[in-house]
Amino acid sequence: MPKKKIYRIHIQTDGKSVTAHEEDNLAQSIRNAGIPLNNLCGNKGLCGKCRVRIKSGKVPDINEKEQFLLGESSSQDGLRLACNIPIKSDMIIDIPPDSLLTEIKGLKTGIIQLKDMEPAVKKYPFPVVPATIPDPLSIIAVIEKYFKKHNFILAPQVWKNIVSISSGQPSSATAVFYDGSELINVETGDTSLSNYGLAVDIGTTTVALELVDLNNGKKIDSSMLPNGQISQGGDIITRIGHAIQSRENLHCLKKAIRDTLEKMIIHILKRNNISPAHIYAVTVAGNTVMNHLFLGLPVESLAKAPFFPLMERFPIYCAEDLELPINPSAKIFTAPNIKSFVGGDISAGLTACSFFSRKGNFIFIDLGTNGEIVLKKENMYTATSTAAGPAFEGMNISCGMLAQSGAVYKAWFDQGLQISTINDTKACGICGTGLIDLLALFLTNVKISPSGRILDKEGKIKITNDLFLLQKDVREIQLAAAAVKTGVKMILDKARLKPVQLDGIFLAGAFGNYLNVRNAVRIGLLPEIKKEKIFFIGNSSLSGAKILLLSGKARKNIYAQVKKIKFYSLASDPSFQDRFINSLEFKQY
């Protein structure tokens, strides 16, 4: 076999150079060099996000699909999709800032009402008494004596700092306890004021992190970053498929998400001038696949019926085990899964809205990549998941995008179509709430029929000069909305409840307060219910992770609580297909 030629790709934007073999994919080569080129769809040529400007080099002619994804103005501008370009020569390229994954501005998280604060880690300073005859004590015995506590567990590595404290004899030291029962470290001096934790939501698309002061429960800072696994598959199904192909793939997926988290942690700690050594607690909430991949657990059982997680709940790990860039003795608590695809993001979300301690009938809907629904009818709990797809996150939509800067998040009629964008910058895409508004508006003014057909002959509705909705986009939203609508209907029917009997709907997901409830009801996404009964709890997975970080009671109870939930498999219900098809039709007003 003749050896492949090696070419050099020079990236003008940051002066970096990348070497790649002949016929390598340009997008992948750029990412391999550590440059966070956006490829939301996993190099499948679907998302149109990996735009680069070719300054010199041999490239194939632009094809119809690429032309379409780029839009007319972009392709005139010399832009190309890197994932469509095989390398055939040395190249010089530019990467516009929009094509790079950047930190996403966080949306509001739900309000946390925390009555019993018992953070995962507490620090207790104590005076270091020098060992003296006749009763010389080790530092452990000094701690036992000072705190009148003799039965705590000792973490395996606890002795390491004790060596230097024993010999250096500082005037004070600080005992670091996990959950009040395990001594995980001893620090020189009184470090009790520096006690921080991290709440993490690992989404399929986005990872969100909150830095919390464990001494008062206050948020210090937060950040979001796209999940680094995206380059190995945009959606859950692709990633499962990838992970089960080989243990190496599983390892790569694990590494990708850990790298993302590492980057976020290093960055947020630096920004807040906090030492990694002062982070002793992390709680992680993620859907079933995400928590498995993060922990490096095989996902074979999630790849085919009857679909179940390798573990519903997880061991409490050390940062060292998971190679996180914080104190090696830090404890990592992972929110437990409920059933198959109703994961830790949902158990955390239910924790965030005190679902289990409320009186009455409630429904919890999380509109993430999947649509998970949990119903509480007094003390009966039922969960289901619907294949809503990622349309509400802007994926698989021609001009769709995440709720990032420049996204159309709101639309209304006032002498013509009006739009608002996040941060009021130039509209560069449409996010979930924008899509719901637009669909509702076009249904109302009959640009779209109740069956979801764009009535214009071109099959295209222009929003701005650059943005538009295509027939396929409407279908995507229509399918997503119908999935949720069917799920809610079926779970209510099964429990013999009518929407009017609900005391409240908790609506979780990236929508936050942007969602126009009337429009959501219009397209059938939400059942008809009074507006004041709808509670937007935003990223409740993250809020739940934060509560788990701060409340010992929550950590103690969460698993017993989720065990109360029965799973209702929509797909196994013989009436499902029929109901789903019925749900596709939009209501006529």
Next chain:
Amino acid sequence: MPKKKIYRIHIQTDGKSVTAHEEDNLAQSIRNAGIPLNNLCGNKGLCGKCRVRIKSGKVPDINEKEQFLLGESSSQDGLRLACNIPIKSDMIIDIPPDSLLTEIKGLKTGIIQLKDMEPAVKKYPFPVVPATIPDPLSIIAVIEKYFKKHNFILAPQVWKNIVSISSGQPSSATAVFYDGSELINVETGDTSLSNYGLAVDIGTTTVALELVDLNNGKKIDSSMLPNGQISQGGDIITRIGHAIQSRENLHCLKKAIRDTLEKMIIHILKRNNISPAHIYAVTVAGNTVMNHLFLGLPVESLAKAPFFPLMERFPIYCAEDLELPINPSAKIFTAPNIKSFVGGDISAGLTACSFFSRKGNFIFIDLGTNGEIVLKKENMYTATSTAAGPAFEGMNISCGMLAQSGAVYKAWFDQGLQISTINDTKACGICGTGLIDLLALFLTNVKISPSGRILDKEGKIKITNDLFLLQKDVREIQLAAAAVKTGVKMILDKARLKPVQLDGIFLAGAFGNYLNVRNAVRIGLLPEIKKEKIFFIGNSSLSGAKILLLSGKARKNIYAQVKKIKFYSLASDPSFQDRFINSLEFKQY
């Protein structure tokens, strides 16, 4: 610097060859090649155990000290001490079997009365129910459901076997629980009959191990081997000195004891046809220095006043952490230290004789390398340690040896001096009980004066053709006995108890039932007390380790119990010197 020449040492006995540099020490070179040449004194030319026969090669002339240690007959026999020989040419040598460390025949351990058996690890078989819709369960959830137990801890690695059980779907599997509270593994099939543990006593000189069936508490087999650290120092003080010189030395000492244990474990499991994977629990008892070195903990605080351990009690480790050749998930429980040099061997020993639950006044004496004494006066506990030295283990005695095959362990007069040897083989040395008998006999027939002087002009008492006692040997025993005698006296005086008020003396150590109590009283080693009040508990450190392996109550209580013990430092008592000197004089009869 010119390069050192390399020579080849051929060992006829086993056909192995060793390469060594010019001027390397022959004994060390042999040991470096993995041959267990006995060098009890740590290559100091003190013990005379590393005898080899030089067949060819350049060697220095024999000097007076070596001649003395070898004895006349041996040196005529062509034997030399390998530690006295620098390598100056290629050599051919023979190593007599007596010069190799071999497995030592175990002495009896104390009788264990175990009322509440709750082994550290229990195995529970359960049927593997295939995951089915609508409620597919993970193996963890199957275990929870089957055993109606939902709050056990999950060990970090517990998922590994679950992967194969999930996919392979055997009809049954076995849950492995530690202490009833932590799931440490799940095994394919019903493996509940194969559930074994190891009780280990790490002595400064000897390591003893017992293989126990955790299902019934029965001993399956036992073994003993010299502590591999001996080549890095025969006594505790030398090893501490060595360990604090560098972290590398500490590592070497750790490695040496772990290698010894590894060898013993592999051997005993092979001999009994038991898979290492079926060993899930180990309890280790050792003196303060031994448990520190075994766990790899620095011993600086044990090297100088006020002498305290880095930790009195220890974390529960995994076999993986300590690199033991058993199931990686196995748990290692270490008996806690009491104070400074009253270590885990003593806490285990006290456990072995139910010291804390007895009514009355008792004294516990362990005559190991050190002499530890614990007094119980009703509910008051006092411990002390005396620098008895290793004389009773046959060390630093010209013809001394461990209680191995061929050791004179008993002596009496019956028309001349009579002796018995262990295993009735040819007498090749004298062990502790033999030394006590001989000293008592020679005091009685006035070959030795009450001041400890050998009255013969030569200063030597012949025992057999090869064995003898020298003045220095008598002094060693005299000092050791005086140390114990002073300790017992002072601890009783402090508690205002007379020997007659004691309800019993527990005598631990390698002596076992071989000790002649009358002779031990004669030389002042034991106070005058009725013979039936003396209980020989043998290697109580090992027995205690076994109880800790089998009794949950013992594991739970041991630390709180040892915390009750007050330490009494003999050396800090101003009357000590005076009392010690008084104790040196043997009683006249």
